[in-house]
Amino acid sequence: MSELKAQMDQLGQAAKTAAQDLALAPADAKNNALIAAAKAIRAQLPTILEANNKDMIAAEAKGISSAMLDRLALDNDRVEAMAAGLEAIAAFPDPIGKSLKSWDQPNGLKFEQVSVPLGVIGIIYESRPNVTADAGALCLKAGNASILRGGSESFHSSGAILDCLQTGLQEAGLPVAAIQRVPTTDRAAVGHLLTMNDYVDLIIPRGGRGLIERIQTESRVPVLAHLDGLCHTYLHEAADPKMALEVVLNAKMRRTGICGATETLLVDANYSDENLKPILNALIDKGCEIRGDAKIQQLDSRVKEASAVDWDTEYLDAILSVKRVADQKEAIAHINRHGSNHTEAIITASDQAAAAFQQEVDAGIVIHNASTQFADGGQFGMGAEIGISTGKLHARGPVGAYQLTSYKYLVRGTGHARP
Amino acid sequence: MSELKAQMDQLGQAAKTAAQDLALAPADAKNNALIAAAKAIRAQLPTILEANNKDMIAAEAKGISSAMLDRLALDNDRVEAMAAGLEAIAAFPDPIGKSLKSWDQPNGLKFEQVSVPLGVIGIIYESRPNVTADAGALCLKAGNASILRGGSESFHSSGAILDCLQTGLQEAGLPVAAIQRVPTTDRAAVGHLLTMNDYVDLIIPRGGRGLIERIQTESRVPVLAHLDGLCHTYLHEAADPKMALEVVLNAKMRRTGICGATETLLVDANYSDENLKPILNALIDKGCEIRGDAKIQQLDSRVKEASAVDWDTEYLDAILSVKRVADQKEAIAHINRHGSNHTEAIITASDQAAAAFQQEVDAGIVIHNASTQFADGGQFGMGAEIGISTGKLHARGPVGAYQLTSYKYLVRGTGHARP
Numbered sequence: 021m022s023e024l025k026a027q028m029d030q031l032g033q034a035a036k037t038a039a040q041d042l043a044l045a046p047a048d049a050k051n052n053a054l055i056a057a058a059k060a061i062r063a064q065l066p067t068i069l070e071a072n073n074k075d076m077i078a079a080e081a082k083g084i085s086s087a088m089l090d091r092l093a094l095d096n097d098r099v100e101a102m103a104a105g106l107e108a109i110a111a112f113p114d115p116i117g118k119s120l121k122s123w124d125q126p127n128g129l130k131f132e133q134v135s136v137p138l139g140v141i142g143i144i145y146e147s148r149p150n151v152t153a154d155a156g157a158l159c160l161k162a163g164n165a166s167i168l169r170g171g172s173e174s175f176h177s178s179g180a181i182l183d184c185l186q187t188g189l190q191e192a193g194l195p196v197a198a199i200q201r202v203p204t205t206d207r208a209a210v211g212h213l214l215t216m217n218d219y220v221d222l223i224i225p226r227g228g229r230g231l232i233e234r235i236q237t238e239s240r241v242p243v244l245a246h247l248d249g250l251c252h253t254y255l256h257e258a259a260d261p262k263m264a265l266e267v268v269l270n271a272k273m274r275r276t277g278i279c280g281a282t283e284t285l286l287v288d289a290n291y292s293d294e295n296l297k298p299i300l301n302a303l304i305d306k307g308c309e310i311r312g313d314a315k316i317q318q319l320d321s322r323v324k325e326a327s328a329v330d331w332d333t334e335y336l337d338a339i340l341s342v343k344r345v346a347d348q349k350e351a352i353a354h355i356n357r358h359g360s361n362h363t364e365a366i367i368t369a370s371d372q373a374a375a376a377f378q379q380e381v382d383a384g385i386v387i388h389n390a391s392t393q394f395a396d397g398g399q400f401g402m403g404a405e406i407g408i409s410t411g412k413l414h415a416r417g418p419v420g421a422y423q424l425t426s427y428k429y430l431v432r433g434t435g436h437a438r439p
Numbered sequence: 440m441s442e443l444k445a446q447m448d449q450l451g452q453a454a455k456t457a458a459q460d461l462a463l464a465p466a467d468a469k470n471n472a473l474i475a476a477a478k479a480i481r482a483q484l485p486t487i488l489e490a491n492n493k494d495m496i497a498a499e500a501k502g503i504s505s506a507m508l509d510r511l512a513l514d515n516d517r518v519e520a521m522a523a524g525l526e527a528i529a530a531f532p533d534p535i536g537k538s539l540k541s542w543d544q545p546n547g548l549k550f551e552q553v554s555v556p557l558g559v560i561g562i563i564y565e566s567r568p569n570v571t572a573d574a575g576a577l578c579l580k581a582g583n584a585s586i587l588r589g590g591s592e593s594f595h596s597s598g599a600i601l602d603c604l605q606t607g608l609q610e611a612g613l614p615v616a617a618i619q620r621v622p623t624t625d626r627a628a629v630g631h632l633l634t635m636n637d638y639v640d641l642i643i644p645r646g647g648r649g650l651i652e653r654i655q656t657e658s659r660v661p662v663l664a665h666l667d668g669l670c671h672t673y674l675h676e677a678a679d680p681k682m683a684l685e686v687v688l689n690a691k692m693r694r695t696g697i698c699g700a701t702e703t704l705l706v707d708a709n710y711s712d713e714n715l716k717p718i719l720n721a722l723i724d725k726g727c728e729i730r731g732d733a734k735i736q737q738l739d740s741r742v743k744e745a746s747a748v749d750w751d752t753e754y755l756d757a758i759l760s761v762k763r764v765a766d767q768k769e770a771i772a773h774i775n776r777h778g779s780n781h782t783e784a785i786i787t788a789s790d791q792a793a794a795a796f797q798q799e800v801d802a803g804i805v806i807h808n809a810s811t812q813f814a815d816g817g818q819f820g821m822g823a824e825i826g827i828s829t830g831k832l833h834a835r836g837p838v839g840a841y842q843l844t845s846y847k848y849l850v851r852g853t854g855h856a857r858p
Binding site: 263380 | 459465487505536544548550552557558640641648655656659661679682684685688689694716746775793797798799801802803804805806807808809810818819820830831832833835836845846847848849850851852853854855856857
């Protein structure tokens with residue numbers, strides 16, 4: 021066994037032991053740890069910024085993109101946001117030990133389904149150092165131990181943040197191994213993490229498609245992943261024009277780089293040109309490139325020609341593909357073929373059309389008369405989220421603390437033997 | 440691409456298309472299909488028995504074990520039980536389209552979580568031909584298409600049963616591809632099935648540990664599995680002796696070959712020898728071999744010596760390992776170390792001891808004052824079950840129709856743009 025493998029196994033064993041303690045930890049202890057960690061983060065601001073500065077210098081020397089540098093950079097505000105995030109998670113209700121369901125059987129046996137933690141969660145992410153705090157805290161809230169593996173660019177920043185989380189755990193009397201990280205930037209460590217079924221119950225990757233696909237292929241541990249966010253907004257014939265304008269603009273342009281941003285606008289054949297034109301106009305005015313089919317191109321000379329690949333492209337940018345569809349049926353067929361089961365929306369004044377759309381579209385989140393950018397755990401009232409699951413197993417849609425739990429059945433008898 | 444791979448892809452594509460239809464099928468259509476299938480099974484009794492006879496002759500010629508022959512054999516009663524099973528599943532409430540939760544956010548957005556099918560489920564099982572009917576029907580009930588792969592020994596029997604299921608689908612106007620099977624006994628077909636992520640959402644293996652482990656290692660599709668059933672019963676110091684005798688006898692001897700059978704009895708140091716002796720005596724009288732630690736061996740000369748491996752052995756036979764533990768803490772530590780997270784029981788008159796046991800033991804089912812043999816979806820009131828999951832992801836414990844579902848979020852606004 022290689023030294024690295026032995027080191028990883030030790031990490032896994034420590035996490036498993038910590039998870040057993042955490043599963044029985046009272047809500048107060050977990051919340052105290054989060055509040056103490058927030059305090060430590062504020063107190064260690066200079067140390068964190070210094071560590072981040074080391075990472076930034078190394079990253080610049082490596083010539084990484086400015087977008088990635090921006091994700092990596094920390095400043096006073098971002099560090100304060102991290103601390104505040106921990107306090108917000110502490111303030112949520114505890115998701116563990118809740119009675120989810122209870123019933124009696126005719127023979128008098130009493131059944132109760134109760135929420136419990138999942139166990140040990142491995143989080144693999146890219147450059148944002150704040151994920152260290154967010155993910156570690158959310159796992160802790162749900163009674164899970166976590167093993168964090170951030171991008172190598174953020175190694176020093178993540179280390180400084182982890183120190184604060186572990187200070188919090190210590191002050192609350194919880195095992196420090198409840199939140200650990202892979203102590204090396206060696207890529208082989210990820211390979212080991214993905215095969216540690218004996219210690220790790222779930223892997224959550226956060227990052228680009230390449231990372232996610234690699235992990236889904238390699239992992240022997242179950243993976244909860246967010247793949248693509250190719251979201252559509254469909255303008256039904258009964259869409260209110262003013263609402264359509266406002267919602268589409270928001271769905272595309274509020275933030276173009278998030279997974280809930282609309283990438284394709286489908287317009288019903290019976291939604292008039294005169295109501296569509298102002299939408300295209302407003303988008304273009306705001307700097308959005310429009311790629312349309314032939315019918316859309318006729319409406320505005322600035323519309324570029326959409327190619328087949330556009331209907332399958334998640335731009336994450338100020339670009340929108342726009343297509344006329346014959347009717348709602350064609351809209352739904354297009355979505356179910358090209359969508360990514362993430363978030364889909366219909367704008368219509370017809371409740372009947374909305375109900376059919378919401379039933380027939382296969383996606384984690386199906387929205388009526390609102391922006392697809394509401395696809396976010398915070399907007400759902402879940403508080404923090406660790407991501408949005410595009411799979412159907414275990415958790416679908418936003419993954420908050422509650423989605424990081426499992427359950428057990430408690431059965432109570434009076435000496436029942438099975439006939 | 441090999442011919443087999445192409446054939447499997449075609450099967451997967453057909454299943455996926457069928458699943459899209461099934462997801463929108465009304466409860467009545469699904470139930471009508473099940474009722475019509477039951478009718479077809481009764482009508483085709485001679486055909487089914489003839490097909491089974493072919494399988495039995497081939498199996499005998501291959502010299503397979505008598506236990507396996509028994510699992511393979513069909514007769515009038517077993518065929519009738521299959522038909523009745525389909526009707527029972529038809530009679531359950533529909534698990535799809537249920538509102539699981541709903542809430543409003545302060546901004547007026549309305550949220551609803553609604554149950555939906557998982558999609559396409561691959562079922563891989565061994566010799567019992569009745570699994571063809573049970574598994575296909577349970578998947579259908581939850582709106583899922585299924586691809587069945589039974590053991591090669593039951594190939595003709597399963598084919599005859601599948602014909603009846605497809606007759607039912609046809610009569611109800613549902614796609615025949617809603618229940619398909621791998622049309623070859625070529626083992627390579629399983630390899631393909633396990634990598635068909637584009638078409639298959641979940642794999643459920645049913646069989647021995649070897650089969651399950653092979654599938655968990657090979658599968659690129661998520662697996663919901665039952666691994667071991669190493670169940671314990673713990674006699675607490677406050678256990679009622681009469682109840683203890685009755686429940687332990689049932690937990691071990693009612694049926695020794697099922698996963699919920701107790702394999703190890705843990706006896707508290709303060710549970711008296713005079714109350715323990717009659718239990719050992721009754722077990723031995725019923726033909727149970729006892730393997731005990733030194734303290735247990737002293738009680739009865741017929742008790743054999745337990746070796747270290749006994750504490751990790753799921754006998755599935757009339758054998759019980761028995762150990763004295765110092766206290767409840769040691770009992771729980773033993774269970775969490777040697778158990779398989781399946782079903783664990785405590786016998787005690789102390790509600791406090793029971794509550795601590797139920798909280799601290801990490802298992803899908805934790806029972807107070809009843810036999811571990813109640814670990815069964817039917818006994819839980821779920822009606823049919825496809826097995827018991829020993830993992831913590833998605834479903835834990837008995838897997839019935841409801842556990843074969845996912846959910847989606849419906850969001851309703853009035854033109855909400857995200858600030």
